[in-house]
Amino acid sequence: MNYWLMKTEPGTYSWDDLAKDKKTIWDGIRNFQARNNMKAMKKGDLAFIYHSNEGKNIVGVAKITKEHFPDPSATDWVVVEISPLEKLKKSITLADIKACKKLANMVLVKNSRLSVQPVKETEFDFILKMSQEQ
DNA sequence: GCCAACGTTGGC
DNA sequence: GCCAACGTTGGC
Numbered sequence: 001m002n003y004w005l006m007k008t009e010p011g012t013y014s015w016d017d018l019a020k021d022k023k024t025i026w027d028g029i030r031n032f033q034a035r036n037n038m039k040a041m042k043k044g045d046l047a048f049i050y051h052s053n054e055g056k057n058i059v060g061v062a063k064i065t066k067e068h069f070p071d072p073s074a075t076d077w078v079v080v081e082i083s084p085l086e087k088l089k090k091s092i093t094l095a096d097i098k099a100c101k102k103l104a105n106m107v108l109v110k111n112s113r114l115s116v117q118p119v120k121e122t123e124f125d126f127i128l129k130m131s132q133e134q
Numbered sequence: 135g136c137c138a139a140c141g142t143t144g145g146c
Numbered sequence: 147g148c149c150a151a152c153g154t155t156g157g158c
Contacts, residue, residue: 007156031141052156094157113140113155 003124004037004047005108006062006082007115015049015059015087023083026116027071034116038080039068047082048119048127050108057091058127060084088131102126 006026008014018024029035041047045064051057066081097103103126107117119127 009156033141056157111140112157115155 001121002040002042002045003119003121004041004045004064005050005058005117005119006047007050007052010051010054014051015084018049018060018062018082019084019087023065023081025079025081027073027077027079029079029116030074030077031115033114035078037116037118038078040118041067041080043067046085046124048124049084055091055093056095057093058088058131059091060087061128088128090131090133092127092131096130097127100126100130 013024026038029038041064043064043066047062047064048058049060049062051059061084062082063085064080065083068078068080071077071079094108097106098109103109103123106119106123107114111117
């Protein structure tokens with residue numbers, strides 16, 4: 001099982017939109033590294049949903065429900081299908097992550113522009129734990 | 135709104 | 147194949 005983080009601008013498509021839709025096609029990715037990461041996703045993998053620009057926080061966990069297939073509106077690019085799994089009790093902000101030494105090596109910190117990125121299991125678990133604290 | 139960091143494009 | 151110029155992302 002692998003873990004991921006996918007960014008979205010809440011003004012365009014937010015966690016709430018995903019929760020309402022029940023499932024969605026993650027399209028519009030036009031970056032080779034991000035595309036490669038989507039191609040590496042397996043059904044059942046989990047992904048944090050991160051709000052960029054507004055919020056700058058991880059708000060929920062989604063599940064990969066369909067592995068990559070060609071983007072119907074763009075040849076050479078791919079999409080995956082995801083469904084919302086759970087909303088974090090407490091969202092974890094970028095500042096929270098930067099303030100935590102254990103998370104200092106996250107791609108989110110090191111390569112802030114990558115829109116689909118891998119997350120280590122230890123990082124994933126740690127963030128989940130943080131989100132359950134009050 | 136600014137700008138640093140990064141990716142892509144295209145001239146040579 | 148290098149690198150300057152340009153466009154985009156996203157934190158601040």
